[in-house]
Each structure stands twice: as C-alpha cells, then as structure tokens.
Amino acid sequence: MLSDRHSAALVTRAGSVVWLCFPRFDSESVFASLLDDDAGHWAIGPTATATSTREYVEESMALRTTFHTADGTLELLDALDLGDSSDPHRLGENASHTLLRSVRCTEGRVTVETTYRPRPEYGLVVPVFSEIESGFVAAGGPGRLTLTMPMPAAAANGEIRGRFTLEAGQSRNFALQRTRLGDPLPGALTQGEIEAALDTTVAAWQHWSELHQTYDGPWQDLVRHSGRVLHSLIYQPTGAIVAAATTSLPEEIGGERNWDYRYSWVRDASFTMQALWVAACPDEAHEFFGFMTAAAAHSRPERHLQIMFGIGGEHDLSERILPQLSGWRGSAPVRVGNGAWAQPQLDVYGELLDAAFQLRHQLGDMEPATREFLAALADAAASHWEQPDNGIWEVRGEPRHFLYSKLMCWVALDRAVRMADQLHAAHRVDEWSATAATIRTAILDQGWNAQIGAFTQSFGSPELDAAALMVPIVGFLPASDPRVASTVDAIIHGLSDARGLVYRYKPESGVDGVTGSEGTFLLCTFWLAHVLADGGRLAEARAVFENAVSHVNDVGLLAEEIDSATGEQLGNFPQAFSHVGLVNAAWSIQQAERSD
Structure with missing residues (x-):
C-alpha cells in the first residue's frame, strides 16, 4: 500500500x-x-x-x-x-x-x-x-x-x-x-x-516516525510499522479513519461476502485510535472526535448513532453492485457503498467512550460540543441497551441480543462515570452507575452459558463467538476469572482451525444471513493472544501471536482473514482491524512480561 x-x-x-x-x-x-x-x-x-x-x-x-x-x-x-x-x-x-x-x-x-x-x-x-x-x-x-x-x-x-x-x-x-x-x-x-x-x-x-513512534517492546518493528499503516488509513482533511483501503476483496474466494471498507466505522476507528496510543502518539485524537461529533450531529434523537460515515462525514452510504467488474479471482459481486450504515449496532457507544477514556490526556479540556456528544453516547447506551441489534459482525439476519453489544453498553457507562468530571457531568454519575450495574447483572445471568462453559454469542445462545474475548480486555471481568478462562478454552477448542487461528463464529450457524463461508479472523486471533497474556499464560500468548504474524506479506501488511486451507490472506487490504489487533496484543504481552 x-x-x-x-x-x-x-x-x-x-x-x-x-x-x-x-x-x-x-x-x-x-x-x-x-x-x-x-x-x-x-x-x-x-x-x-x-x-x-x-x-x-x-x-x-x-x-x-x-x-x-x-x-x-x-x-x-x-x-x-x-x-x-x-x-x-x-x-x-x-x-x-x-x-x-x-x-x-x-x-x-x-x-x-x-x-x-x-x-x-x-x-x-x-x-x-x-x-x-x-x-x-x-x-x-x-x-x-x-x-x-x-x-x-x-x-x-x-x-x-x-x-x-x-x-x-x-x-x-x-x-x-x-x-x-x-x-x-x-x-x-x-x-x-x-x-x-x-x-x-x-x-x-x-x-x-521519529517524533511519534516510541514503542519499545517485543516485535517493535511490526508494531511501529502497523502504526504507520494505521496512520496511512486516516483521511487527513477530516480525521476520519477508513477500515481498509479496498472494496470487495472476498472473505471466501468465489463467494459473495465482498464488502466496501473505504468508510469510517465508529468501531474500527475507535479501535484504531486506541492502537495509535501504543504505536504512535495520536495527534489525531482531537481531529477524530471532532469528526465524529460533526458527522453525528444531524442524527435524530430517536435514532441510534449511525455506525459508519463517509470520510467527509456523509451519512448515506447506500450499497450498489458494479456489474462491469468480475471481482478478485471471479469473486462477484463487487460492491461500492455499504448497506450496514443503516443497521442498529449498540456497541458503538462503548467503543467511542472507551477510546475517549484511553485518550483523555490527549483530549484534555474538550470542546463543549465534544463533551456533550460523549455524554449523549452514555445516555443512548443507557436507553437502548435492552434492544436487539445487528452486532459487531453486522449480521444481515435477524437482530439479536448480542453479548458484545450489551458488554459495550456497559463499557460506555463505566467510562462515562470515570470521565464524569472531564465531561462536566458529575450530576449524571449515580444514574449511569445504576444502569451499568443492571447491565452487568444481565450479562452475568444471561450471557453465561453453564452448559457450554462460556460466554456465548447472544443471550440464551449456545453459539460461541470470539467477541466474548473482549469481556476481560475491556475490564468487565479479570482474565483470571474462572468464567473467562473457561471461555478462552472453549474458543480455542471450538473456534480455532488446524492452523491455530480463530474464527469469529461458525458461519454455518446461519446467524449472519449470508451464504457461504469465510476465513479465520486475524483480529480475533490477536484478541486470544491478548487475553492469554493478561491471564498469565505467556507462552501460549506468544505462540498465538507468532502464528498470527507469520501470515504478514513480504512488506508486513495484513488483510482481514486467513484461508484455513491455503494460508492465503482474504478480505479487504490492508485491514485496520488486523493491525490494531497486532499492536494491542504485542503491548499486552509486553505488559504481562514486565509484570511477571
């Protein structure tokens, strides 16, 4: 690139x-x-x-x-x-x-x-x-x-x-x-x-690079290079961050899981800003939150926060097919636009507030519009958390009560409480704290499946989902908690392929409403390394990380997924999510080794 x-x-x-x-x-x-x-x-x-x-x-x-x-x-x-x-x-x-x-x-x-x-x-x-x-x-x-x-x-x-x-x-x-x-x-x-x-x-x-990149730890060259890749995916005029540089590179060769990733997802961009905290001093914090504040400013109060925007702040990203293009290796259709822009996805509230919390020192004394925007996100999480949605993986099937969505609503309120003074919202702390406690109880009661021995994809579901690895990463439970350890083992045994890489979930479950299969997901594999490190399983964490980064191409770039059969990269390229996962997992392993 x-x-x-x-x-x-x-x-x-x-x-x-x-x-x-x-x-x-x-x-x-x-x-x-x-x-x-x-x-x-x-x-x-x-x-x-x-x-x-x-x-x-x-x-x-x-x-x-x-x-x-x-x-x-x-x-x-x-x-x-x-x-x-x-x-x-x-x-x-x-x-x-x-x-x-x-x-x-x-x-x-x-x-x-x-x-x-x-x-x-x-x-x-x-x-x-x-x-x-x-x-x-x-x-x-x-x-x-x-x-x-x-x-x-x-x-x-x-x-x-x-x-x-x-x-x-x-x-x-x-x-x-x-x-x-x-x-x-x-x-x-x-x-x-x-x-x-x-x-x-x-x-x-x-x-x-000389001024911004100070990471000094394991896999330093890969982490710093990933920081430059992530910086390269920022649209400088607005501060928007694209999920990837391409459209319609398939998640399955010959399949229809071909999407346009050249837009700014709230989720991906928030994760990217957090990774830049490790891989490069994020000068863009103000610009990014300024972009998000302006882009979301026209959302009607009764509607959910839109989950993605054009890099100039555009709202309508209607999806269409380009019939003149045959697709990579015949993988049609080729799409521009992305229909997910109209989906309700509750996790975005937590991802934005989590990024703001991590970058709070860079943000300093925020503009009034930014403070009001972030406080409104916490209010929206409190209002909407009980509703079903399409979740982090943007399923095109029926909305569900996804565990990850509830978890990130809890994150939104937890981070808002911890930033209340900076948001000039100390008077909201009791209300936000009470709702966060209610969400926590719901997750522990309905998100945990005792028969499976894991936190599962949605309330009452037996299906595994690698997004459950975020339970310890966001601090909901410690990685040492027996339920977390059991979830990690269930994902290792139930969602890993023969190469030791991790699927998001099993596509054959039918949850996503799209035909065909897909490769293993690099972000999820890095999540696994991250949680293993946090749980003190350092040798396993290093092995998972090394396995994942062995799939970088000759110039250190990663797509979204890996073909389980061939080891080839699949999906849009280079993918911010994958480089975000690399940065955060390396940092987590570094922190765990220093602590050890």
Missing part, C-alpha cells in the same frame, strides 16, 4: 499499480485490475525474466521493489506525494494527489517497459489521450490525468507503452497527477521535481 493520507494505491510484486482511487480513499478508481483485468493498471518493470524483493524505505510508506535479472539490477521506488509536509503533526495536509515512480539501474544493464492503462470510474471509461511535452493527458470521466513519461511512447487501444534501457547509475522518473474537470491542467513534472518530491515524501514519513 502507498498512502498520502487522502487516498491509497496497491502495488504488486511485479511493479504494477493495480488499485488507485483519486482524490479520496472512497473515490472511483483510476486503476482497479485488482478486481478485473480490464479495469486498469500501470506497470513498470524489466522486459527480461526477473525475481523481485520488496521493502518499505526505512520508517516510511515509500515502497522499494528490487528486480534482479541475468544482466542487471533495477530498483523501483513508489510513493504517493505528501506535498509540503514540513509540519509532522499535519502529515499529508498539502498532498498533491500525485503518484510518484522512479526506476534506477544499480548494476549492469536493464531494459525496462512501462504499460499505462487507466480506466476511470471502476473500469467504465476508456480515456482519450493527448500528447504534451514529456507526457500525456488522459481525459474521460470526472477528472483528468497528467502522466509524466520521460521517453518516446505510443498511445494505442486505450493504453500507453514505452520501452527504454538503463545502464548502471542511470534513472528515469515518472508521475501521475489527477486534477478535477474544470481545474487548470498541470504540465508534466520535470525529472528534478519528481526526485525532489520523492525525497520530501520519504523524509516526511521518517520525521513523523
């Missing part, structure tokens, strides 16, 4: 950009061959047979791919331009919506080919090219694309191809700029301008 904190691109090991949305994470794609071969890409690489290795430039989100051929070695450096990022606390504020690419021959002699095939609007548009000095302009759809192409090239059949040879020490720089229809059209960038922009972008990431 490349990110300028406005949008994201995905690059393959072969040096092809197969996913890029401009100018926002949720904009229509320019390249989407990730989801259909005919939906656009931009490849740069050797013409000869080559092997490749990849790495992020140290402490940055600039990607270096090294190609080794029989005749020479070629380095490809890719980044999304951060613009003038002299202020590390506002990283990406002046992003220019430009994809930067540079190739350099470091040994021998390499012949390079580039194929540029833009297909705006998810592959619907085949643009018209016009040649300019040192490049081309592509027109078609809501924007125009200016390509810097520093060599002779030919445009035909909706694509541009160029070929050139580099000797050791020689380089060529490329750029793709996006402008809105009607805006002044920029010219091609010079070679020096591209090189300077790459240097500035790498330096800005490194400066941010």
Whole structure:
C-alpha cells in the first residue's frame, strides 16, 4: 500500500499499480485490475525474466521493489506525494494527489517497459489521450490525468507503452497527477521535481516516525510499522479513519461476502485510535472526535448513532453492485457503498467512550460540543441497551441480543462515570452507575452459558463467538476469572482451525444471513493472544501471536482473514482491524512480561 493520507494505491510484486482511487480513499478508481483485468493498471518493470524483493524505505510508506535479472539490477521506488509536509503533526495536509515512480539501474544493464492503462470510474471509461511535452493527458470521466513519461511512447487501444534501457547509475522518473474537470491542467513534472518530491515524501514519513513512534517492546518493528499503516488509513482533511483501503476483496474466494471498507466505522476507528496510543502518539485524537461529533450531529434523537460515515462525514452510504467488474479471482459481486450504515449496532457507544477514556490526556479540556456528544453516547447506551441489534459482525439476519453489544453498553457507562468530571457531568454519575450495574447483572445471568462453559454469542445462545474475548480486555471481568478462562478454552477448542487461528463464529450457524463461508479472523486471533497474556499464560500468548504474524506479506501488511486451507490472506487490504489487533496484543504481552 502507498498512502498520502487522502487516498491509497496497491502495488504488486511485479511493479504494477493495480488499485488507485483519486482524490479520496472512497473515490472511483483510476486503476482497479485488482478486481478485473480490464479495469486498469500501470506497470513498470524489466522486459527480461526477473525475481523481485520488496521493502518499505526505512520508517516510511515509500515502497522499494528490487528486480534482479541475468544482466542487471533495477530498483523501483513508489510513493504517493505528501506535498509540503514540513509540519509532522499535519502529515499529508498539502498532498498533491500525485503518484510518484522512479526506476534506477544499480548494476549492469536493464531494459525496462512501462504499460499505462487507466480506466476511470471502476473500469467504465476508456480515456482519450493527448500528447504534451514529456507526457500525456488522459481525459474521460470526472477528472483528468497528467502522466509524466520521460521517453518516446505510443498511445494505442486505450493504453500507453514505452520501452527504454538503463545502464548502471542511470534513472528515469515518472508521475501521475489527477486534477478535477474544470481545474487548470498541470504540465508534466520535470525529472528534478519528481526526485525532489520523492525525497520530501520519504523524509516526511521518517520525521513523523521519529517524533511519534516510541514503542519499545517485543516485535517493535511490526508494531511501529502497523502504526504507520494505521496512520496511512486516516483521511487527513477530516480525521476520519477508513477500515481498509479496498472494496470487495472476498472473505471466501468465489463467494459473495465482498464488502466496501473505504468508510469510517465508529468501531474500527475507535479501535484504531486506541492502537495509535501504543504505536504512535495520536495527534489525531482531537481531529477524530471532532469528526465524529460533526458527522453525528444531524442524527435524530430517536435514532441510534449511525455506525459508519463517509470520510467527509456523509451519512448515506447506500450499497450498489458494479456489474462491469468480475471481482478478485471471479469473486462477484463487487460492491461500492455499504448497506450496514443503516443497521442498529449498540456497541458503538462503548467503543467511542472507551477510546475517549484511553485518550483523555490527549483530549484534555474538550470542546463543549465534544463533551456533550460523549455524554449523549452514555445516555443512548443507557436507553437502548435492552434492544436487539445487528452486532459487531453486522449480521444481515435477524437482530439479536448480542453479548458484545450489551458488554459495550456497559463499557460506555463505566467510562462515562470515570470521565464524569472531564465531561462536566458529575450530576449524571449515580444514574449511569445504576444502569451499568443492571447491565452487568444481565450479562452475568444471561450471557453465561453453564452448559457450554462460556460466554456465548447472544443471550440464551449456545453459539460461541470470539467477541466474548473482549469481556476481560475491556475490564468487565479479570482474565483470571474462572468464567473467562473457561471461555478462552472453549474458543480455542471450538473456534480455532488446524492452523491455530480463530474464527469469529461458525458461519454455518446461519446467524449472519449470508451464504457461504469465510476465513479465520486475524483480529480475533490477536484478541486470544491478548487475553492469554493478561491471564498469565505467556507462552501460549506468544505462540498465538507468532502464528498470527507469520501470515504478514513480504512488506508486513495484513488483510482481514486467513484461508484455513491455503494460508492465503482474504478480505479487504490492508485491514485496520488486523493491525490494531497486532499492536494491542504485542503491548499486552509486553505488559504481562514486565509484570511477571
């Protein structure tokens, strides 16, 4: 993944950009061959047979791919331009919506080919090219694309191809700029301008990492890298946090569990802010809660808090299918929008207040609107906790009395009580405390299933759900409590696959209202490691954690799930949830080892 904190691109090991949305994470794609071969890409690489290795430039989100051929070695450096990022606390504020690419021959002699095939609007548009000095302009759809192409090239059949040879020490720089229809059209960038922009972008990431990343514990490199990934998924103009950079990467190859994750879920974003507390000083705390306060401001009092918003604060995220795209490995349908936006999910109250509580020192003296918003969340949790909902996993079946939803309503009230002075709400403490006690009794009486020996998915249900691992994580019961230990063992034996990774629940139970199966869920596996560490089972915690992180790709990125049969990553990518789980589990193991 490349990110300028406005949008994201995905690059393959072969040096092809197969996913890029401009100018926002949720904009229509320019390249989407990730989801259909005919939906656009931009490849740069050797013409000869080559092997490749990849790495992020140290402490940055600039990607270096090294190609080794029989005749020479070629380095490809890719980044999304951060613009003038002299202020590390506002990283990406002046992003220019430009994809930067540079190739350099470091040994021998390499012949390079580039194929540029833009297909705006998810592959619907085949643009018209016009040649300019040192490049081309592509027109078609809501924007125009200016390509810097520093060599002779030919445009035909909706694509541009160029070929050139580099000797050791020689380089060529490329750029793709996006402008809105009607805006002044920029010219091609010079070679020096591209090189300077790459240097500035790498330096800005490194400066941010130096100032913000202080985690010093086990798996330090993975934790700090996850912090940069999570920071990359924040939409800088508003502080919104996307759940993932992609849409419709399937949870089952050939299945229909394909969703658009390029929006800001209250739950995912709250978890992300908490993980950044460990992996990177969260300068964004004020911006995030400001975004949530503004985005939710128009919710009608009788309605639940909306569980997700567009990254600009949009409410209507109506879901539709893109029939022109065949899907990753034929996994249709491809969706944009997400119908879950209209679901009632009671857990969001607790997740927001839990994040606010953890970040209370960063938030300091909050704006009156933020204080009122957080206090209103506690009131909503107290009012709605007895209602059924669609739960953390956004089931498309009938609403139920999910254990996790009740638990997070308790969290909302518990954290509001503990923050009452900061919220200027000391007069509400008795009422909030009384309702929290009532919810606690209900969970212990109806959420615990003595026959199963575990806290189960919903009140009165025999089904296991890995979300029950949050019972000790949020402090409802200690990890040493016999009921928690029994739940942990039940999940290990009842929801783990042969690889030792954890399913959310068993899809065949029919609770989610969607056909097909799915992979094991990385967040849930990290939850298990977290709880094992908290319960003093450190050797088991380390083993579970190491097993989970063994599935990172070659540049340390994680999707949502793992295919039990093949070990491949499944689902949208990279997934904030998975990197959140990694950060928090590592931190929990560190704390447990220090305590031990």
